[in-house]
Amino acid sequence: MKTLVLAEHNGTNLSAATFSVVNAAKQLGREVDLLLTNNSCTSVLEEAKSVEGISKVLNFSHEKFSSELAEDVAACVVSVSSEYDFFLASSSTSGKNNLPRVAALLDIQQISEVTDIIDDKTFKKPIYAGSCIATVQSSQEKNALTIRTTSFDRVSVSASTASVEDKEVPETDSRKSDFVKNELTVSDRPELTSADIVISGGRGMQNGENFALLEAVAEKLNAAVGASRAAVDSGFVPNDYQVGQTGKSVAPDLYIAVGISGAIQHLAGMKDSKTIVAINKDEEAPIFKVADYGLVADLFEALPELESKL
Amino acid sequence: MKILIPIKRVNDYNVKVRPNQANTDVDLTNVKMAMNPFCEIAVEEAIRLKEAGKADEIVVVTIGDDKHQEQLRTALALGADRAILVKTDNPVQPLVVAKVLSKIYEAENPNLVIMGKVGIDGDHNQTGQMFAALTGLPQATFASEVNIEGNRVEVTREIDGGLETLSAEMPAVVTTDLRLNEPRYASLPNIMKAKRKPLEEMDLESLGVAVEAKVNTIKVQSPPERQEGVKVETVDQLVDKLKNEAKVI
Ligand SMILES: Cc1cc2nc3c(=O)[nH]c(=O)nc-3n(C[C@H](O)[C@H](O)[C@H](O)COP(=O)(O)OP(=O)(O)OC[C@H]3O[C@@H](n4cnc5c(N)ncnc54)[C@H](O)[C@@H]3O)c2cc1C
Ligand SMILES: Nc1ncnc2c1ncn2[C@@H]1O[C@H](COP(=O)(O)O)[C@@H](O)[C@H]1O
Numbered sequence: 001m002k003t004l005v006l007a008e009h010n011g012t013n014l015s016a017a018t019f020s021v022v023n024a025a026k027q028l029g030r031e032v033d034l035l036l037t038n039n040s041c042t043s044v045l046e047e048a049k050s051v052e053g054i055s056k057v058l059n060f061s062h063e064k065f066s067s068e069l070a071e072d073v074a075a076c077v078v079s080v081s082s083e084y085d086f087f088l089a090s091s092s093t094s095g096k097n098n099l100p101r102v103a104a105l106l107d108i109q110q111i112s113e114v115t116d117i118i119d120d121k122t123f124k125k126p127i128y129a130g131s132c133i134a135t136v137q138s139s140q141e142k143n144a145l146t147i148r149t150t151s152f153d154r155v156s157v158s159a160s161t162a163s164v165e166d167k168e169v170p171e172t173d174s175r176k177s178d179f180v181k182n183e184l185t186v187s188d189r190p191e192l193t194s195a196d197i198v199i200s201g202g203r204g205m206q207n208g209e210n211f212a213l214l215e216a217v218a219e220k221l222n223a224a225v226g227a228s229r230a231a232v233d234s235g236f237v238p239n240d241y242q243v244g245q246t247g248k249s250v251a252p253d254l255y256i257a258v259g260i261s262g263a264i265q266h267l268a269g270m271k272d273s274k275t276i277v278a279i280n281k282d283e284e285a286p287i288f289k290v291a292d293y294g295l296v297a298d299l300f301e302a303l304p305e306l307e308s309k310l
Numbered sequence: 311m312k313i314l315i316p317i318k319r320v321n322d323y324n325v326k327v328r329p330n331q332a333n334t335d336v337d338l339t340n341v342k343m344a345m346n347p348f349c350e351i352a353v354e355e356a357i358r359l360k361e362a363g364k365a366d367e368i369v370v371v372t373i374g375d376d377k378h379q380e381q382l383r384t385a386l387a388l389g390a391d392r393a394i395l396v397k398t399d400n401p402v403q404p405l406v407v408a409k410v411l412s413k414i415y416e417a418e419n420p421n422l423v424i425m426g427k428v429g430i431d432g433d434h435n436q437t438g439q440m441f442a443a444l445t446g447l448p449q450a451t452f453a454s455e456v457n458i459e460g461n462r463v464e465v466t467r468e469i470d471g472g473l474e475t476l477s478a479e480m481p482a483v484v485t486t487d488l489r490l491n492e493p494r495y496a497s498l499p500n501i502m503k504a505k506r507k508p509l510e511e512m513d514l515e516s517l518g519v520a521v522e523a524k525v526n527t528i529k530v531q532s533p534p535e536r537q538e539g540v541k542v543e544t545v546d547q548l549v550d551k552l553k554n555e556a557k558v559i
Pocket of ligand 1: 203205230231244248266280348
């Protein structure tokens with residue numbers, strides 16, 4: 001039996017998450033294949049072939065994959081499932097949308113947000129907003145895992161290339177659902193979940209315009225910009241900036257929290273960062289409990305000064 | 311149009327849950343319990359659809375022990391019309407929940423099923439997608455906007471890159487994200503009225519679904535604590551520490 005990894009991409013590049021999931025997959029001690037659904041994306045296929053440690057790319061190319069519906073992706077995975085006893089995806093919104101559908105079709109109880117692979121039956125995962133770490137054991141013959149990518153280093157790109165098997169795309173039910181449109185956030189900043197430095201703003205930023213202060217620091221540090229739920233709910237920044245239990249998990253070398261109080265749901269998404277800096281005017285703010293360096297200051301003075309000194 | 315809403319009983323989100331003494335499970339003794347926040351959002355969305363004249367009946371369902379009646383009563387007080395408790399004293403995992411919900415779906419025949427995207431307890435984020443797979447229904451997860459037009463539902467989804475909009479034929483499954491709406495509170499008169507609304511109970515066994523634990527928790531620990539660091543007095547000191555001590559910039 002082998003391990004199948006669901007690849008993720010944006011139509012041009014494979015996502016960084018896929019390289020982390022392949023690393024997790026290698027720890028299961030089986031041959032690893034990559035499943036790629038795409039609409040004739042040659043650049044993605046080329047990149048997929050050179051992911052270190054994989055044997056084969058199962059290429060499901062079809063027009064309908066210019067967008068991604070869980071119904072279609074799940075059908076592809078199920079069509080090749082007999083050769084595999086592990087199905088892995090990242091715990092991105094794409095993996096979270098697709099993999100449980102696959103798992104249910106194969107009668108598998110999925111294990112979500114795996115942070116540690118102990119052996120091929122035993123895994124660790126955070127529960128209750130990261131306040132506890134559970135070790136779980138599966139008694140199933142086949143397993144489906146979503147992988148928290150911040151817990152696994154990315155494999156590299158190898159010089160040799162894996163083989164490609166072109167696969168027949170299964171028919172799915174008369175398009176019961178249709179893609180309508182995307183409104184993707186455009187930013188020149190690095191991607192939040194794979195950036196080495198992240199600077200996030202909270203309710204203390206007061207409005208969206210003030211995020212320019214953060215952007216300016218981010219520019220100097222080549223950092224990604226994130227936010228707390230309160231900042232997103234207040235409309236300061238788009239939803240995909242949210243870091244936390246129900247947003248994105250990040251674990252950069254440096255995380256700078258600005259005007260963020262440090263609620264448990266926020267900490268759940270960033271407390272594995274290597275170095276944490278907190279800038280907050282309230283010296284009692286819980287964020288200081290997890291910060292390596294705390295600066296009690298008004299952010300409207302601290303941020304411009306920080307920017308000028310970098 | 312009829313809407314079915316599966317709800318989950320979880321810890322109140324303000325409570326920090328800890329492992330038990332033996333490190334075999336979490337310790338929920340004396341922990342305040344509540345409706346999962348994402349399920350509150352699902353209930354709110356259904357009530358708004360009913361208020362807008364797009365839905366006629368809201369049925370809530372939960373799978374668990376007798377205490378789950380509390381959350382069903384809360385949903386009834388908020389505006390659901392009817393509640394179903396599928397009783398079991400055993401903990402249930404998402405695949406089992408999805409199978410039980412499929413049985414309820416067959417019996418109730420709703421046009422729309424709205425669920426939470428995730429329970430804040432186990433952080434599974436699975437049940438809605440699994441239920442959609444088992445019933446063969448289209449799924450629109452992580453919704454921040456829901457619009458019903460004829461026999462289709464148009465859903466804006468929160469995805470990692472921004473937003474995506476899908477249109478699905480009903481019956482369909484929608485799972486809620488945080489920005490879909492802000493749930494209301496139940497008023498005292500409505501809490502009183504809810505006591506007289508129908509709450510039907512059935513045993514899980516009667517539905518012919520096996521409660522198997524295919525994944526067992528063998529240990530629950532606290533995460534490694536982070537040491538509280540130091541306070542710096544000035545931005546200069548901060549920059550110096552980051553350059554020369556942490557060496558991250
Ligand atoms: C189901 C659920 C899921 C959730 N998921 C998430 C999640 O994924 N991510 C998340 O972040 N939250 C999440 N939350 C919300 C979380 O509980 C908090 O409400 C939120 O994180 C608070 O955001 P904040 O720290 O920006 O705002 P606040 O708690 O209001 O803190 C603002 C901080 O800014 C400081 N401040 C104000 N002005 C200044 C200034 N001029 N200079 C310096 N400091 C200043 C204040 O001292 C304060 O500490 C969730 C909640 C629920 C119920
Ligand atoms: N025991 C249950 N009874 C009813 N609905 C449930 C139950 N468990 C989960 N759900 C539904 O599934 C959603 C996601 O839960 P989960 O997959 O556990 O993260 C919840 O928000 C509920 O809508």
